[in-house]
Amino acid sequence: MKCPFCNHMEDKVVDSRESKEGEAIRRRRECLGCERRFTTYERIDEVPYMVVKKDGRREKFDRQKVLAGLLKACEKRPVSMVRLSDLVDRVEGKVTDSPDREISTTEIGEFLMERLRDLDKIAYVRFASVYRDFQDEQAFFNELKALMRQKLP
Numbered sequence: 001m002k003c004p005f006c007n008h009m010e011d012k013v014v015d016s017r018e019s020k021e022g023e024a025i026r027r028r029r030e031c032l033g034c035e036r037r038f039t040t041y042e043r044i045d046e047v048p049y050m051v052v053k054k055d056g057r058r059e060k061f062d063r064q065k066v067l068a069g070l071l072k073a074c075e076k077r078p079v080s081m082v083r084l085s086d087l088v089d090r091v092e093g094k095v096t097d098s099p100d101r102e103i104s105t106t107e108i109g110e111f112l113m114e115r116l117r118d119l120d121k122i123a124y125v126r127f128a129s130v131y132r133d134f135q136d137e138q139a140f141f142n143e144l145k146a147l148m149r150q151k152l153p
Contacts, residue, residue, distance in 0.1 A: 008033025050102045073127035
């Protein structure tokens with residue numbers, strides 16, 4: 001914590017108390033540089049992480065929604081829950097690392113497809129068919145051909 005008086009970066013906590021409402025923790029600190037005391041408040045981060053849909057709408061990021069989509073794509077496939085959970089964690093990390101607390105569904109979808117392509121080709125095709133919203137069998141077939149070309153050296 002930076003001292004508000006001298007900008008020194010080191011301090012010690014002298015006293016900690018919960019606020020009356022229980023929504024914050026009040027900490028009395030003493031600067032190790034100038035020895036002056038100051039108060040800080042610690043609160044839960046309440047600004048949600050948002051996902052920007054293709055039509056411009058925004059909604060809260062929901063890791064369960066991401067996991068549900070992956071589970072559908074990987075149904076009856078040899079992909080462990082550990083790997084899917086790790087993939088959801090990585091997506092959540094991308095969202096939380098975003099400086100403006102927003103990420104597009106396009107970015108999430110492309111990220112997931114890249115990982116699924118390496119994880120399980122069938123799950124990848126299933127996910128891509130929903131994500132890319134293939135309108136006919138030709139679009140689906142073209143995606144399969146592209147996937148098969150990547151496999152060849």
